[in-house]
Amino acid sequence: MKNVVLIGMMGCGKSSVGRVLAQRLGMGFADTDQCIEAALGRSIPEIFATEGEAFFRDWELGVAEELARKENLVIACGGGLPTRPDAIASLKYSGTVIFLDRDGEDIYDHVSMDHRPLGQAGREAFLERCRQREPVYRQWAEHIIPSRATAQETAQAVLEALQ
Numbered sequence: 001m002k003n004v005v006l007i008g009m010m011g012c013g014k015s016s017v018g019r020v021l022a023q024r025l026g027m028g029f030a031d032t033d034q035c036i037e038a039a040l041g042r043s044i045p046e047i048f049a050t051e052g053e054a055f056f057r058d059w060e061l062g063v064a065e066e067l068a069r070k071e072n073l074v075i076a077c078g079g080g081l082p083t084r085p086d087a088i089a090s091l092k093y094s095g096t097v098i099f100l101d102r103d104g105e106d107i108y109d110h111v112s113m114d115h116r117p118l119g120q121a122g123r124e125a126f127l128e129r130c131r132q133r134e135p136v137y138r139q140w141a142e143h144i145i146p147s148r149a150t151a152q153e154t155a156q157a158v159l160e161a162l163q
């Protein structure tokens with residue numbers, strides 16, 4: 001089966017929904033952030049602090065290209081991956097892109113930003129980033145799924161869209 005590629009703002013639930021989806025579909029699961037952390041042996045905050053965002057984005061592209069050569073995977077993308085057209089284009093070629101659409105204020109109020117370097121600049125900066133990215137996510141998505149109360153419910157909505 002071709003891949004299922006989850007995109008959306010940090011904290012929208014890509015990893016938790018992705019794990020449920022992978023189980024329900026009998027597919028593997030990959031998370032681009034985890035791939036980068038495993039390859040470099042460092043956490044995302046450490047990578048941002050020591051090497052900077054551009055370095056991280058280059059790794060994100062490399063991981064996207066590598067995952068795009070595989071199949072039968074549910075792939076949770078880092079929130080900024082679709083801002084690199086080359087990265088998201090390779091993944092779109094490999095599968096169906098789903099935008100998990102969760103309101104930015106809801107994310108900021110309920111999701112921890114502790115391990116998210118780009119979530120540290122305060123509420124207004126976060127909401128502005130959401131506004132800038134939303135059209136990008138919409139542009140690449142084949143399906144737009146509003147996030148539901150639980151990962152199970154959101155995964156169910158994705159499964160229905162995939163049918």
Ligand code: S3P
Nearest residue numbers: 009010011078079080116117118
């Ligand atoms: C980022 C989102 C993070 C991670 C990094 C940058 C972003 O992933 O890739 O901190 O630019 O939105 P999650 O979306 O999994 O939090």
